[in-house]
Amino acid sequence: MNWITKIIKAGEKIKSAIHKRASKEDIANSDWTSCCKGPILKKDLEENLWVCPDCNKHHRIKPKQRFDILFGKDNYEIFQTPIPKDDPLNWTDSKSYKDRLKSARKKTGMDCGMMVVSGVINNIKITAVASDFDFLGASMAAAEGEAFLYGIQHAIENKTPFLCVSAGGGNENDGKFDFFVSNDKDHTSNK
Numbered sequence: 001m002n003w004i005t006k007i008i009k010a011g012e013k014i015k016s017a018i019h020k021r022a023s024k025e026d027i028a029n030s031d032w033t034s035c036c037k038g039p040i041l042k043k044d045l046e047e048n049l050w051v052c053p054d055c056n057k058h059h060r061i062k063p064k065q066r067f068d069i070l071f072g073k074d075n076y077e078i079f080q081t082p083i084p085k086d087d088p089l090n091w092t093d094s095k096s097y098k099d100r101l102k103s104a105r106k107k108t109g110m111d112c113g114m115m116v117v118s119g120v121i122n123n124i125k126i127t128a129v130a131s132d133f134d135f136l137g138a139s140m141a142a143a144e145g146e147a148f149l150y151g152i153q154h155a156i157e158n159k160t161p162f163l164c165v166s167a168g169g170g171n172e173n174d175g176k177f178d179f180f181v182s183n184d185k186d187h188t189s190n191k
């Protein structure tokens, strides 16, 4: 390698270092995130309930972060909700739905995109559900329908208020199965 190729290689290294952008994973694992004025410590954002003190942007938060704010850190009971059969339509588009579910579960540590808990606010017991946008955009498939109904059933049986924090919309991968859940089960009828 002569001096010219050495210089060219060094230049390429500098160029790639400058252009290398942080991956989503790098950002997720970092103590920092960014907002209107550039980098901001996640710790500072958390102290302000994940709302930017400068521009008032509400940063995206996960169900546990939301419940920590509502009920106090880890001061709530998380329920295991029924998980129906995965991928009833055997759906594939650019990727198979089974693979999408697998990576969403790995990414979030949740079985479905909706978490159901029970906690206390001002001495009032509350049943609450919240969805996680990182789980397939918090879309409502059959499992999320089951979780939602589980929460309602729990609220009825325990005579608590029911609080729902939604973060997404419908899910085409399960077709109408998310709606079938409500017809199929005796969650709320006759109550």
Ligand SMILES: [Zn+2]
Pocket: 035, 036, 037, 052, 053, 054, 055, 056, 057
């Ligand atoms: Zn901001």
